[in-house]
Structure formats: C-alpha cells, structure tokens
Amino acid sequence: MLEFLVPAAQLFFTFTNLLAVSAGLFIGIIIGAIPGLNVPMAVALLLPVTFYMDPVAGLSLLIGVYKGGTYGGSISAILINTPGAPAAAATVLDGYPLAQQGKAGKALRASIYGSVIGEFISDLILITVAAQIAYVALKFGPNEKFSLVFFALSTIAVISGENILKGLAAGLLGLFLKTMGLDPITSSSRFTLGIFELIGGIPFLPLLIGLFAVSEFLVQIEKKIVVGQRNQIVPLSKNYEDNYVTWREFRENIKNILRSTFIGLGIGALPGSGSAIAAFVSYGVAKNASKNPEKFGRGALEGVFAAETGNNAVCGGALIPLLTLGIPGDAITAIMMGVLLVHGLIPGPDLFVKSGDIVYAVFIGLIVGNILHLFIASLGLRLFIKLLSVSRAFLFSAVIVICLAGAYTGDSNVFDVHLMMVFGVLGYIMKKFEFPVAPLIMGYILEPLLETSLVQAFIVNNDSLLPVLTRPISLFFVLLTVFFIIRSFLPKKRLGKIESQN
C-alpha cells in the first residue's frame, strides 16, 4: 500500500482533479436537494463528460456527486418536509420538526457534520481493508468468479423493493439486453434484429440516460402543474443558537455518530443495500439506544445525526465490492464501473496490481473530498437553500437538453439518441408498473462477467459445473446466495416496523 501512496498523491493533487471533486460535490448537493432530481440521474448525465477526462478526475467527479447528492437530500427534507433523495427519508422525521421550532440551521449543520464524519470514517476503513480483500480475490478462479457474479445477481432480490419477482424480471431483462450484439466468445451475432448499429450491442450511455433521466422527466411532466406553485421553505432563524450545533450537543452525539457510521458502512458493503436502508436502520437503533426516545419524531437532534451519518457512511462501503471484486454495490457504483471500463481499467483485484496508483489516487480523492464537502456544504448553505425555489419547469426542460447532448456525444451517433428515447419510455413504463430499474442496470453490467466466467468454468472443469458446489470459496458464495434470497424477506418487515413506530 505504501509504495503506491507517493505516485498516487502526485497523480491526484492536480488542479483538474481538485476542481472535479469540488464540482461533483457542488452539483451533487444541488441535485440531492431538489425533489424530483436524483443522484443516479445526475451521475448518468455526467458520465459522458467523464469519458473525456482522465480516470482519476472522472471518478472523483462522480464520487463527489454521490457524496454530495446523498447529503443534499437533507436540505429539502429539513426545510420543506420533502426528502430530496430517498436517503433523506429518515431525516424528515426529526429534521422538519426542528425547522418548525425555528432550529432549521441547527438541523442543517447537524446533517453536514454527521454526513462528513460518517463518510470520513467509512472511507478510512475502505482504504484499510480494500487491499486485503483484493489480495484474497486475486486467487479466485473461474468457478469462484462465476459463483460470485451469481451471488451479486441474487442480491437483485434485495434491491428490488417490494416485489422480488419484479426485480428478478428487470434483472433478467438487463442480462438479455447485454446479450444483444456479438457473442464475446465466438463473435456470432445475437438479436441484432437486422440493424447495423446493434452489431456492437446496446450502448451503455443511452440505456443509462434513458432509464434514469428521461424516464424521470416523463414521470415529472405527467404531474399537474399549478401555475405559480412554489415550495414552502421554512426560513432560517436570526437567533445564533438556533443555527449552530453547540460543542455540548456534538459531544452528546459522538457515540451515536460512530454507531451510525458502522451501520452505514456494513450496509453499504452488502451489494444491493442502499442509503435509505442505512438511514432508517441507524435512526431506529439510535432511538432504541437513546435516553429520551419519546423525543424522536418531534425534533430530536440525535435522529438527524443518526440518519445522516448512516446514509453517508454507505458511500465508502459501496465502493468496497466494486473496487476489490469488480461487483457494483448499487446502481451508482454500477455506473462508476462504466468510467473504469471506458478507460480500460477492469475493476476487481487485478486493478490493485496493475493500476494501484490510480486506485490510491481515488482513495486520496475520497479523503480530500470529505474535507471539501465540509467547506462547500457549510459555506454554500444559503445558496443551496435559495436554489430550492427554482422552478421545475426550467430545471427539467434543461435536463432533457443535457440528456440528448449526453447520449449523442458517446459515439456521435443519432441512433443512440433514438435508443435513449426508447429506454426513457421503457423506464417510465417500468416505474408506472412498479418494476425497479436498478436491477436492469446491474444485470446489464454483470452479464459479460457472468458469461465469460461460465464458459471458462466449463472449459476448466471439462464440461461440468459441479466444482462450483465443491470448491470451498465458490460454495461459500452459493450459500451466501441462498442466505440473501431468504434474507430479502426480512429487512422489509424490520423497516416497516421502524417506519410504523414513527
């Protein structure tokens, strides 16, 4: 690890990379704060830009958006009782009551401190354990890789939300979309439908932008517009004490913050578990552990600290499976995988061996990003609050223009724009019929790994898959798959209990 630090620092500390992290945080906070805009949409829209940046700058930009967006949702949660991001759904419970008591500034600052501390500790742990996990993963053969990918695909059941079968259908559809084009082993054409542009397969960019951004645009435009309607934003108090967290209040919440960090980190490391789950679990545990649980739901600062620390600690955790095993932990890390692949970097244990300086440059970016996050969020708070009043009409119309430019610039091909529109409508239909979109992306991303490891396993095992069940590591992943399928029923009941208690 130490041998990479100096080259990594030299690689990271450039004006471009620092600007990329700062811009990512700034954009992410704005996107997270405005209800209707979301982090996957922002990451999808920025992805084409990252193709023309070097990998460290591109990843730093997207990581900045991820962190900023996860925190940004708390601004609207506290000020207008509407979470800007799913991750802030638990912050509403105590954040808005605090704002109604004239302590909006205090709640916002608690959110900033909890988010930054949670991210910082989570990133330190990521940096410490990642190399160790990658070292073990280097020993994986085709059987282990196949069972690992199978396990990752099984977690589709976890990220599916309410209906596991719908999530499974979406994941299978994603797998199918990636099979279109040329078979990676024999180069035989599959499902090109006689269209020349499909010989190269369905490109990632139009699929992503269509499913996340265009579909959301269509969902927003169907809502009835009340001309002149504006968000009712709770104003900040003029009283100094109501706008800042005192040292005593912070000290009383240190245990809460540390506990929520480890909850968020653990949940983030599990493929398929997102910030929203981490936020609610952290909130529930904080309430159970509190000396004054009756205050929760009525403006308890502990509740805001717990929710925001938990949801932001997920970010570091979610990067662990991506960087060490090449398995994206959620839709956003699946998109980040695209950045690595475009630059010829294959995520997984080999990345630490072949491009260790880039990996550690990204790690340095994470730590520097946390420090910048504190300053940008604190200093820009009043600006972000002002932006909540920007009309949806102009925001979403601008989004669609950016979508079109983004989809086109991937290959400078008008066909990609048409594909984006088709996937936009598909994504809209999926949302209307409550089919989750994230599993489709996961299936699309993991299909090449699944197919090549399957073929390799067959060759190595002399046309048999039995060794997948007999080799210890692959058997472990198979058992983990079975566990996750059963587990997928459990967290929803617990979450339902936590939510109903509030």
Place this chain on the structure above:
Amino acid sequence: MSRPKIRSLMEGGVIALIGGGIFFLIPSQVEKPIGVEGQIPPSFLPKVIAISLMLTGGGLLLQTLLRPKMPSPSRMLWGEWSRFLLAAGMLALYAYLFPRLGFVVSSAMIMGIFTHLFGARSWRKILLSIALVPAGVWFFFEILFAIPLPRGFLF
C-alpha cells in the same frame, strides 16, 4: 376479480410472453458458429434468460392468484396520460429535428415547448432559458471538451 389483480395478472403474462418471444426468436436471431463444437453455444445464455423470464412471469401469475387481497395501485388520470403522450411525442420530434436543425435550434424550440408544458408562464424567463441553456450546453461540449454536436442545415 379486482382491478389490482387483473393488472398484476397482466404484468405476469407480459413477462412470460417476453420470455416466450425471446425463446421463439433464438433460432432466427442467434447465429450458429462454425467449428466450435463442444463449447457452450452463443444461444445458451439467451435460452436460460428466456426460460427464467417465463418462470418469473409464471411466478408473478401464481403470486397474484394466491394472494387474497392486493393493494390498489394509483390510477392514472386522463390528464396525466395526455401529458405523458404529448411529452413522448415531443421527445420523438426532438430526436427527429436534432440532426436536421442542429442541436442549438432544435433544443431551443423543444425547451420552449416543455417549459410551457411544465407551467412556466413568464415569457421573459422562458426566452432567457431557451437562449442560455442550449448555448451553455453547446459551449460545454463543443468548446470545453471539443465534442462536436450537429449543426443542422442552417449552419
């Protein structure tokens, strides 16, 4: 049978049909490679996916039939449908005009329509936004990142 159950049955049916359709199309849509006997054929994974989709669709149907009660999904009103259809039509028009009129001109036109559809009524703000946003995006991609965007037959 209740409306939510009918809808859920349709969802399961559509998934199963998609799986069946993929399976049916495999012989005509998947090229058979020459000289690679003994390996996994290119049609293997699509077949697995198709069968899995059919089973998943069947599972959704069974789940619906076995559930005593289902929550009612939110119904779409005609106003929402019409706005969606109009927006989808405008997006198709945008995709058509974009290479012909160029990025800036087509974006300004479509953005003007969408801002009005979203409820903006101040013509000054609409004109300002359709002037600034397409130009800004054009500047960002063409000048900053040197990625050309279509200019259309006007420029």
